[in-house]
Amino acid sequence: MIRAYAAFEQGAELQPFEYDPGELQACEVEIDVLYSGICHSDLSMIDNEWGISRYPLVPGHEIVGRIAKLGEKVRHFSPGELVGLGWHAGFCKECSLCCSGDHNLCASAQATIVGHYGGFAEKVRAQADSVVAIPDGLDVESAGPLFCGGITVFNPLVQFDVKPTDKVAVIGIGGLGHIALQFLNAWGCEVTAFTSSEVKRNEALQLGAHHALNSRDLSEVASASGQFDLIISTVNVKLDWNLFLSTLAPKGRLHFVGATLEPLDIGVFSLIGGQRSISGSPVGSPATIARMLDFARLHNIKPVVEKYKLADVNSALARLRSGKAHYRIVLER
Amino acid sequence: MIRAYAAFEQGAELQPFEYDPGELQACEVEIDVLYSGICHSDLSMIDNEWGISRYPLVPGHEIVGRIAKLGEKVRHFSPGELVGLGWHAGFCKECSLCCSGDHNLCASAQATIVGHYGGFAEKVRAQADSVVAIPDGLDVESAGPLFCGGITVFNPLVQFDVKPTDKVAVIGIGGLGHIALQFLNAWGCEVTAFTSSEVKRNEALQLGAHHALNSRDLSEVASASGQFDLIISTVNVKLDWNLFLSTLAPKGRLHFVGATLEPLDIGVFSLIGGQRSISGSPVGSPATIARMLDFARLHNIKPVVEKYKLADVNSALARLRSGKAHYRIVLER
Numbered sequence: 001m002i003r004a005y006a007a008f009e010q011g012a013e014l015q016p017f018e019y020d021p022g023e024l025q026a027c028e029v030e031i032d033v034l035y036s037g038i039c040h041s042d043l044s045m046i047d048n049e050w051g052i053s054r055y056p057l058v059p060g061h062e063i064v065g066r067i068a069k070l071g072e073k074v075r076h077f078s079p080g081e082l083v084g085l086g087w088h089a090g091f092c093k094e095c096s097l098c099c100s101g102d103h104n105l106c107a108s109a110q111a112t113i114v115g116h117y118g119g120f121a122e123k124v125r126a127q128a129d130s131v132v133a134i135p136d137g138l139d140v141e142s143a144g145p146l147f148c149g150g151i152t153v154f155n156p157l158v159q160f161d162v163k164p165t166d167k168v169a170v171i172g173i174g175g176l177g178h179i180a181l182q183f184l185n186a187w188g189c190e191v192t193a194f195t196s197s198e199v200k201r202n203e204a205l206q207l208g209a210h211h212a213l214n215s216r217d218l219s220e221v222a223s224a225s226g227q228f229d230l231i232i233s234t235v236n237v238k239l240d241w242n243l244f245l246s247t248l249a250p251k252g253r254l255h256f257v258g259a260t261l262e263p264l265d266i267g268v269f270s271l272i273g274g275q276r277s278i279s280g281s282p283v284g285s286p287a288t289i290a291r292m293l294d295f296a297r298l299h300n301i302k303p304v305v306e307k308y309k310l311a312d313v314n315s316a317l318a319r320l321r322s323g324k325a326h327y328r329i330v331l332e333r
Numbered sequence: 334m335i336r337a338y339a340a341f342e343q344g345a346e347l348q349p350f351e352y353d354p355g356e357l358q359a360c361e362v363e364i365d366v367l368y369s370g371i372c373h374s375d376l377s378m379i380d381n382e383w384g385i386s387r388y389p390l391v392p393g394h395e396i397v398g399r400i401a402k403l404g405e406k407v408r409h410f411s412p413g414e415l416v417g418l419g420w421h422a423g424f425c426k427e428c429s430l431c432c433s434g435d436h437n438l439c440a441s442a443q444a445t446i447v448g449h450y451g452g453f454a455e456k457v458r459a460q461a462d463s464v465v466a467i468p469d470g471l472d473v474e475s476a477g478p479l480f481c482g483g484i485t486v487f488n489p490l491v492q493f494d495v496k497p498t499d500k501v502a503v504i505g506i507g508g509l510g511h512i513a514l515q516f517l518n519a520w521g522c523e524v525t526a527f528t529s530s531e532v533k534r535n536e537a538l539q540l541g542a543h544h545a546l547n548s549r550d551l552s553e554v555a556s557a558s559g560q561f562d563l564i565i566s567t568v569n570v571k572l573d574w575n576l577f578l579s580t581l582a583p584k585g586r587l588h589f590v591g592a593t594l595e596p597l598d599i600g601v602f603s604l605i606g607g608q609r610s611i612s613g614s615p616v617g618s619p620a621t622i623a624r625m626l627d628f629a630r631l632h633n634i635k636p637v638v639e640k641y642k643l644a645d646v647n648s649a650l651a652r653l654r655s656g657k658a659h660y661r662i663v664l665e666r
Contacts, residue, residue, distance in 0.1 A: 105583040250438040271613030280604030
């Protein structure tokens, strides 16, 4: 039996929950969970915002732990090895996307917390291919959030071949944005933070931004007209997207990793005139996660985390709901 | 004096007009116009739809002719040489875009028919750098439309590195779309035409499409779910863009070269889930026009044109306004 914390119905507080994981499959590993980050999508899943939740629901998809058991066909991990697990706990490994290294876009991928028990637990299981080794020297306590929040902002830099000479802006300096600033600074880019918080403006500069602008001050946004090669939006609120489009340089891209439910209302002429793009992307493949971890270790990039004991998971979730988490919460077993 | 046809006020029929072009500048050429295609944006400019028209307005920016005079610094053309001129008649040649080969995105570019007299005339002048030689063997009578309609649909293939193994759809089989089908077929792609016209469905197959679907039949569009790496939209009417987004494969791109005035109303989740992009672009640089002409010559790609005498320009414009042009109109001097 595996002891975990689960929501038993939509929006409920988590309660202790035990489940029998059954026999370990040949391609699976079992991980002793050490740390588990809390992502905003854990809340979305508890609340069934996307209509795909199944209960009892064990959240947790920013998992750091040690390999406890190996399926008989798993060769590339050793017992006790430090590993991480993110949004995906398995892939079909047969579709053209998996075969091209784009596992994160696999339509049959197994999400860690959708019809599968996640990391708010003493143990978690996953297909070995979805688990990534943590390189020596990476800060273990803060590594969890890299596996969802981190890869979500790192992946676009790889996918769209962002250049160190590019000017890049990040909208929203929270759980994702504060990691994005660190990656972009180390990537060599000139980095601008857009935030509506005065406190975060100063912190953004410490985290790697070269400039910080108020995302709610239309004249301040407009002052950046035509500047950015890439804007990464991490927010889930509606902003004046056409105004932000006007801050893109020709050939620039406005990229969404945070989702607003309202449609985007984009004017076509502002795309055509400067050959601009709008796009979005979800997390990243295991191979890209591995590249990210090496990059984070080399450049000493760390999510800023608040730690809670796993037993205090409901206090931690309440803290995240309050919007005051600074910047990411990690549960410690 | 140069004899031309001009609109003297918004929406007016064209009338004979003579102007003094002044002294030929050192970097300019003067072209004896042989053929001049009519583009929908000539109508937009006559009607001042974009608020940038100046009258008398001489339309015409799909020009084929022979070099008549060379400015003293022009070395790369000879008198009598066959050349073409498109939307741009000059560039700043100093900005980072011009210096990077992206002249078509130069903010100071001189449009051929904005504050400059265009090709519905016996002669036209342009900065030599904006003029492109027509390779031997290209069909001269139908070449004009390549210089605006053609390059507008060819340029995205170059800009976004479209692969011959890609599946590409074209929405709208008109002046631009019917050329796009030919380019894409020669590019090696599997080509789908979306059109609402039964007649055009059959013609699309003859022009190079492998499949033709009804763009107004929602179930027929939906049947293409998840297929396309690229969709090029040439239409200027509002369609169900989220439905078309759902026909993109993961990493696919919905690209606009036709502009609707209504905003796009795009759902963010459909971008994020499959790492999809939306974008737009205008015409292309002279270097890309030259590549296009070589490609068109090699593959015998020709705009399908109706010919009118220049003196019958008002009949030709009325024909274009009727929506019945098949597929592009060329004025012959």
